[in-house]
Amino acid sequence: MKLDSLIPAPLRKPAKPGKGNGAKGAAPADLKTAPPERPSEAQKLGERAKEAPADVLAWVDQRTAASGFLTGMLYRKVPKGTNWFYTLGSATLFAFIVQAVTGVFLAMFYVPSATEAYASISHINNEVFLGQFVHGMHKWGATVMVILIFLHMGRTFFFGAYKYPRELNWVIGVVLLILTMTMAFTGYLLPFDQRSFWASIVGININGTGPVVGPYLSDFLRAGPELGATTLARFYAIHMLLLPGAIIALIGAHLYLVVKLGTTAPPWVHAEKPKNAAPVAQLDAGAEGNGGPTR
Amino acid sequence: MADEADKRNGTEATPRERAKPNPPGYFEGESMTRRRAFTVAAQGVGGIAGAAIILPAVGFAVAPIFHRGKERWEAVGPLDDFVEDTYRQVVFTETEGIADAGKTLAYVRKGSKQLGEDPNEFIAISNRCAHLGCPVRYVEAAGNFICPCHGGVYDFVGKVLGGPPVRPLDRFQTRIRGGQVEVGPRYSVTSQLEPVRARDPGEFTGGIWEYLYPPRPSTFPPP
Numbered sequence: 001m002k003l004d005s006l007i008p009a010p011l012r013k014p015a016k017p018g019k020g021n022g023a024k025g026a027a028p029a030d031l032k033t034a035p036p037e038r039p040s041e042a043q044k045l046g047e048r049a050k051e052a053p054a055d056v057l058a059w060v061d062q063r064t065a066a067s068g069f070l071t072g073m074l075y076r077k078v079p080k081g082t083n084w085f086y087t088l089g090s091a092t093l094f095a096f097i098v099q100a101v102t103g104v105f106l107a108m109f110y111v112p113s114a115t116e117a118y119a120s121i122s123h124i125n126n127e128v129f130l131g132q133f134v135h136g137m138h139k140w141g142a143t144v145m146v147i148l149i150f151l152h153m154g155r156t157f158f159f160g161a162y163k164y165p166r167e168l169n170w171v172i173g174v175v176l177l178i179l180t181m182t183m184a185f186t187g188y189l190l191p192f193d194q195r196s197f198w199a200s201i202v203g204i205n206i207n208g209t210g211p212v213v214g215p216y217l218s219d220f221l222r223a224g225p226e227l228g229a230t231t232l233a234r235f236y237a238i239h240m241l242l243l244p245g246a247i248i249a250l251i252g253a254h255l256y257l258v259v260k261l262g263t264t265a266p267p268w269v270h271a272e273k274p275k276n277a278a279p280v281a282q283l284d285a286g287a288e289g290n291g292g293p294t295r
Numbered sequence: 296m297a298d299e300a301d302k303r304n305g306t307e308a309t310p311r312e313r314a315k316p317n318p319p320g321y322f323e324g325e326s327m328t329r330r331r332a333f334t335v336a337a338q339g340v341g342g343i344a345g346a347a348i349i350l351p352a353v354g355f356a357v358a359p360i361f362h363r364g365k366e367r368w369e370a371v372g373p374l375d376d377f378v379e380d381t382y383r384q385v386v387f388t389e390t391e392g393i394a395d396a397g398k399t400l401a402y403v404r405k406g407s408k409q410l411g412e413d414p415n416e417f418i419a420i421s422n423r424c425a426h427l428g429c430p431v432r433y434v435e436a437a438g439n440f441i442c443p444c445h446g447g448v449y450d451f452v453g454k455v456l457g458g459p460p461v462r463p464l465d466r467f468q469t470r471i472r473g474g475q476v477e478v479g480p481r482y483s484v485t486s487q488l489e490p491v492r493a494r495d496p497g498e499f500t501g502g503i504w505e506y507l508y509p510p511r512p513s514t515f516p517p518p
Contacts (some may be wrong), residue, residue, distance in 0.1 A: 085339050114393035197396055201453050202427045202444075208495040211507040223359040225493065229392035230359070247323040 009054055011067060013075050029114040073259050081269035085159070088152040089258070093251065095145035099183075101241060112192070112236035117192035142184050145193040149180055161264045169257040172250055179247050186239040194234060200235070201227055359511045367391075370475040372405060377476060378419060379407040382433045385419075399423070401467050401478055402433050402440075410452060419478045421454050421465035428496040431464065440464060452488065462486060464502045465493060467499055469516050480515035490517035 007013075039047070058173035061067045078086075109128055111120040124131040153173065156162055189200040204227070208218035223230040307416035312369045322368035325332075336416060390397035401419040406412035414482035420440070429444035439456065448456040453464035463486065468479040483494040485501030492510035494500055 066405040076414055114396060192396070198429065202429070205428045205496045208508075209497040214507065215498065215511050216496060219511055219513050221358055223512065224362070224364065224390075226390045226397075227393075228390045228397065232393075 009058070010076075011057065011070060013071065044176050076259060076262065078263055079265035081266045082263065083266065085155045085266075086263060088148060088155050092145060092148040092152050096146050096247065096251070097142055098137060098141045099145060102134050102141065103244075105134050106138055112190070112233050114192065114232050117190065117228060117232060119189045121193075142187060146180060146184055147176055151185075153177060159264060159266055164263055166257070166264070169254060169261070172254050173255070176247060176250050176254065179243055179250070183239060183247070186235040186243070189232060189235045190239065190243060197227070200231075222241065335341065360511070362515050363515065366480055366515060368470070368472075368477045370472070370477050371401075371419075372476055373474055374476060377403050377405045379405040379414070381435065382420070384433075385478070389481070400430065403469070403476065403478070417471075417476050418468040419465060419467040419469050420450075420497070421481060423465055423496060424457070425455070425460040425462045425464060425496050447451045453484070454488070461497060462487060462494070466490070468515075480513070482517040492517055 044287045057067075083086050106124065109120060109124045109131065122136070124135050126132070156170065156173070166276070170228060185200075185203055188203075202220050204218050207221060208214045210217065221224060221227065221234070300459060317336050317362045327335075327445055343350040344394050344425045367388075369387040371387055372383075377383055384400055386398055388397055389399040393423050400422045402422065403417055403419045405419060406414050406416040408414050412418065422432070422440075422448050424431045424442040424444065426445055426447050428441065429442050431440040431447065431449065433440050438451050440453065441447070442458065442460070445459050447458035449460070449464050450456050453466070455461075461486050467481055470477050470479065481493045482490050483492065483500050484490055487501070489501070491500050491505065493514040494508055496511075498504070
């Protein structure tokens with residue numbers, strides 16, 4: 001409760017039913033008793049300063065009504081047995097945020113031109129302050145994100161968390177997986193060294209082996225019959241404009257469904273039977289006796 | 296149905312009332328409610344406006360599929376540089392604008408009578424592996440082309456001897472101009488070395504494969 005008083009009122013955990021509304025303030029004082037001493041100006045100012053953060057939040061809340069959503073999201077119930085495996089999704093999200101942030105800073109130095117890309121990367125690595133560190137975070141972070149997204153998918157699969165009513169979230173997750181792989185593929189070309197050049201050629205040629213549409217897909221990816229100057233610009237645009245937007249939008253939908261539907265208990269946790277549970281058949285009979293559901 | 300509600304116009308209508316010839320909410324003598332007419336019009340205008348933006352943008356992105364660049368020929372050496380029983384490496388620019396990355400390597404030799412080729416022609420074989428595009432190397436001692444990536448092996452004329460490649464090595468068109476051998480556009484060959492339009496590595500050529508991996512408009516016609 002002490003900790004609760006530090007949190008501004010709009011974001012405070014809602015009181016449990018039947019426990020009174022202590023958080024909402026005390027009952028009005030008895031008017032017949034002597035009025036308390038008037039506080040000094042300094043005290044008033046101090047009081048007002050203490051209230052300032054809550055006032056700001058209240059100002060925003062009155063105009064957005066966001067506190068209901070936020071308390072509902074932040075204090076939502078999770079099932080018994082929730083464990084560390086449930087953090088893999090958040091870990092993937094965190095990896096994505098790291099990629100987004102480091103990517104923005106890399107873009108400040110990177111030149112998406114076939115003749116200058118390699119030089120700009122080596123400039124980042126060798127001359128820019130902490131450049132190698134930021135580039136390294138982006139490069140290894142990509143691998144970490146791919147590993148985490150697969151672990152997250154494995155957790156969902158083995159815990160059976162893809163079943164009704166969460167199928168759509170599984171589908172969104174699969175699309176996110178594909179987008180992440182596309183992200184990794186398009187990002188691989190950007191340093192434009194021998195490894196990325198040949199890896200992209202092999203990757204595009206694997207695309208091309210798809211019957212009928214494959215050859216055209218390859219031409220689309222390369223912007224021509226050969227890997228050329230526009231290929232790099234194309235990959236760069238896909239990597240940092242097209243895919244991040246799509247991924248952010250789908251992460252939003254993914255998280256909305258997670259909050260809306262709640263998470264599942266691990267398969268080894270079973271629902272407890274209520275002590276005075278009435279048999280199901282009896283309940284049904286009762287409903288029919290009342291003339292069916294009235295709505 | 297929203298239409299039903301519109302016809303009734305908020306009043307609880309009996310079936311007989313609903314059937315009357317000119318119900319409220321409709322234009323005079325029209326079969327469509329105003330609400331529906333405006334919905335259709337607004338969506339139609341919105342759709343046209345959206346298409347006016349999206350179609351050119353998509354066309355811009357996919358246009359390179361239908362664009363064929365300028366034919367490019369490059370001299371790679373005098374006629375005497377090339378013999379019929381072994382290859383000579385030549386490096387030339389295949390794609391402009393990407394500096395060294397646009398260069399490619401071809402193995403060139405004179406046509407051989409023993410192999411049934413025209414001795415006045417020159418054969419230029421691409422070093423692009425027909426499996427996934429890695430660079431193959433001509434190994435003099437074996438008389439074979441060998442790919443370092445996945446172990447593709449080709450014989451002296453570029454036909455597949457073993458490994459994963461799906462067709463013989465690509466070739467470049469050649470011609471003689473001013474005593475120099477010039478190499479030009481790339482083309483692919485079938486397993487019988489019949490020229491076809493250039494295919495990407497990994498794509499079969501000849502027979503039904505010509506339809507499953509259709510020729511791309513961005514490539515040049517074969518010689």
